[in-house]
Amino acid sequence: MTDTARTRDDGPAQVERRQTLLNQGYHLVRSGVLAPGPRVHRDLGAIWQLLTWGPSIAGGYRASTVRAPEQTAFVDEQRSATFRELDERTDRLANALRDLGVGPRTPVALLCRNHGGLVESMVALAKLGATTLLLNSGLSPAQVSAVVAEQRPALLLADQEFLDRCPDLPEDLEVRSTWADDGASGLAGLVAAGTAARVPVPDRPGRTVVMTSGTTSTPKGARRPHPHGLSEAASLLSVIPLRTGDRMMITTPIFHTWGLAALQLGMALHAELVLPRRFDPEETLRTIAEQRVTALVAVPVMLQRILDLPAHVKARHDTSSLRVVAYSGSAMPADQVTRFLDEFGPVLYGLYGSTEASWASISTPADLAAEPTTAGRPPLGTRIGILDDDGRPVPRGAVGQICVGNGMLFEGYTNGTGKPMFGDLMATGDRGRLDAEGRLFVLGRADDMIVSGGENVFPRPVEDAIAALPEVADVAVLGVPDERFGHRFAAYVVLHAGAALTAEALVDRLRGTLPRFSLPRDVHFLDVLPRNPTGKVVRRELPGADGP
Template sequence: MVTDVIDVVAEFPVDRKALSDLLRIPDTYPRLFPGIGACDPLETVEGDPVVRFRVGTPATEIRTHVVRMTSARDGDSIELHCPAQGSFTSIRLEGDQNRTRVTVTFFAPARMHPGMADLPNSAVVDWAVRGLKRVADLLLGAPTSVVVNGEDAPLRRRADIARQVVAGGVLRTYRPDSALRQWRRLAEYGFNLAGGYASGAVRVPNRPAVVDAWGSRTFAEMHRRTERLAAAMAEAGLGAGDAVGILARNHGAMVETMVAAGKLGVDAVLLNTGLPARRIEEIVQRDRLEALFVDTEYDHLVQYLHTDLPRFRTENAPGDGWNVTTEDLIGDGHREYRKPVQPGRLVVLTSGTSGTPKGARRPHPKGFATVAALMSRIPLRSDENMLIPAPLFHTWGLAALQLSTAVRATVVLPDRFDAEECLRLVHEHRITTLIVVPIMVNRILDLPAGVRDRYDTSSLRIVASCGAPLAGATVLDFMDTYGDILYNVYGSTEVSWATIADPDDLRTSPTTAGHPPLGTRLGVLGPDRKPLPVGRTGRVFVGNHMLFDGYVNSAPPDEADGMLDTGDLGYLDATGKLFIAGRDDEMIISGGENVFPRPVEEALAHLPQVSEVAVVGVPDREYGQRLAAFVVKREGAGLDSDMVRNYVRHRLSRFSVPRDVTFLSALPRGETGKILKRMLVGAGGDPPLPPPALGTAMP
């Protein structure tokens, strides 16, 4: 049993002042001491920071404690007081520039951590020494910021893959004849959408594969119809090595077009429905598209393209005699086409900050390793129902669709997102897995409680979000409302997945991006492309078997030791969880200080008056750069610019206080729901950019 007073003494070959400086920063503790999941700044009292620590794990219990940190002027004495629990920690440092002796005294430590009461004193001492060593390693530059999940252990990884696909029901061994036929279909079409539907046509031919507003198609129908569509596309002159564009919302005909193109060896470029006509014209020319498949509502975006470019409507019904639809092509009766040596690839457009988006060639899944990787962090099961309101032209929506065929899920595809309609579909179809982007999580929470209560969502086991950071306040609010079913996926078009935070991760550390899934290696590297110490912020690099096959017409990202640069800055904590600080081009230097917008966004997201917030860097004559905040208030909320600035001033550094605070009716968003910060950068200060110029509707 742990005692009320515990002394810890340790020595390290580091400079005393440098070690003291780190220990006086509250954020050092959740980064380097396991069991402390988060640190939220609350205020500053007489120069001392007052913070809220999140302590414990879901397995033991999670407690929040308000702690005041005080330190002597010379920095040789630091105390952490928690008056509410009658507990505090004293840290004393002695030494010089070469060596430091640290003495830590814990008073009533069991009152702070729910799992500590039953531990021996030696366990507490060991925990403290290990944490202090990580602080020293940070000062010494120890190359510890690399985590690997099976990538460097091929035999173990193969065993883990087999375990995941069997446990999830992807393969079942009690029907050898069925398994053999599945393998034959996968061998014929590949581990892609075409192979997934072809395999499902053998295993569960009558199970609905795709459900949209116009009806449903079984796995057998998806395989048969896409065979006919591929044959009709070949009859129209398309073949292996060609590329077509698809400009459509989520529906069955869009999926059939992607699958048929892949079967024919034709690359399918998935066009973002929010692109202007000029950008689409540039992509058509750049990628040498041989045909377009377009929803009727987007005719105005392609009407001025060259008339020689064939156009087909991605419709769920026959055409009108003038316009040929995918339904017409399927009904033409063609059956034969030349099988390609390699299936066609899917090309996803990156959400570039300016100019024409780059086309990123998505790789074909590598056997069962792809589904096993995601299942290692998300408990997917076979033969369940999945709702995908996230756009299929977005990497995350597309990845979920590909994953659905491996687990033979029935996929429900709404053509646009509406928060209440989303809950209705969950209720009607007994959805178990919901695939969203962060703005959809916010919109569901924004619904009045009475509206949310109309729908039974108890069937939900998984709500998987990807595409942008989720605010910590939003994470906790959603899980408190719907249970611990939220999964936060961090990745990109170029690296596919990087990390996944499961509900336990998010309960402990609401802002974390999580751990890497099976077969993934992740490193936080410095300017020299070498690993940094745990806890230090650097560039995030990722390696796995699903790294993209390059851009259509652009140089690839930087590479280091087989890992690609994500363009994000972040750090690893002592447990191997990743935290994203922001994009490398979002960090500003204000008065010589490195400042990130995200901590300011996180702080403001806790204000009950704030519905949404975005913070960007803008030029400043005196300091070089400064932060500007754009806030969407909740209806009827009383909030002004001074209140926002004062709130931040008492929680973060003075350089983090946004000098400009602009209130908007909505933040500018792209078709995937991602905030378009580039539209805000030029709007800092007075006069504010008017809301009508910023507002965009969700698809």
């Protein structure tokens, strides 16, 4: 080898790539995803399945079937299934779906809560190479109709409760029930009717389309990329200490990017998934205690409802099995972060990301103990840039647009649009800053920022200040149009039962915490904030709210 060749091979980019691969391998071995042991033939068989099927949900579950066939794959409210049983049922389901005309690239919409039927449907569609459209279960019937009209699926698999709402669906759309079905015409009937023949590997892997939340307008379809081997799992596992065989309770909806990521991560770990269809705070604690759940995947509003349970209710359930409580989907108020750490110990991990970017940063219990409002640091294989509007880096500590680069950036919306790119970094639409320790702080959506008194003001600090008041159970703050000033802050506040607080008293108590130009000029007291299943506030349902 010449000196020139050696220099080229050992350049900074190559050295960094080798180091990244070594780090990925370390975290995959540490978590047990790659664990050399006495059953080497099973490990090699699992790797062969991933090579054959690719790192799709079909390949992941085929690999788990080879490596741990008799281990429980999921438990829901009606049944459980081992990886072997799931593999056999999804072969039957895929063959039955093929008889209905589903094949490679055929779009099929799923409108389901979390349960085993949803997982089986996703695996069966992946085995066929179909395109899976994950619809938000919080959509109104009109929104469901609009999404179906735009995406034009050939088949809709939906829980019966959503079909009973009578959305306006095309007459030629094939519809099958996935929960509370009548047997023959539902998912159970399809599984029973399908042959047991092994499904051949499709020429091209299928795609998954995740719908945006639709909190302000008609949801858009975001095309998710195929995972690149196990590097994405290694990225999350570099910060979140999940292990092979964990019992993961996924309470956040799987149709959301965070729930989908949890499913895929659980698949890589061949974890046992505990899948409640609906979230109930006490039932969640009871399930954790009875099934010795080791990891809880949730959104902040769910953790808030757990914290709001009476102390004697929380005390009657043993949650000592929990090692990880991971949340995403929206910001968690600082006082609730501190309370959760105090009550449940150093188990809390916060993931900041989006439908388009997957993940950007993860906060550890140590990060949150030091700075409860931080979004943490980028995990392995992810970069964050704080850029000005022209794409230039801003000084450390300055506010700019948050831009993210990783291997799981979305491939664009199904309507042909996308997000602004600056090199290999994608703009998230949020604004924030990095502190001296490299921790990210998200201040809010760029279009939520208002100019007040000549200052750029974001709603997050205002929400945190209001949430810290003992009378307040829930709060949302956003900019609303103002004829004189252009925009002003409006606060939407839910009080604890029996609490009393006037708008004037609330604003007066904020004066010692917030600058004058940050104080809300409108305060609306509501019985409950309108939130979608992922915990995001539905802005269009707030009185007086307007804008994007």
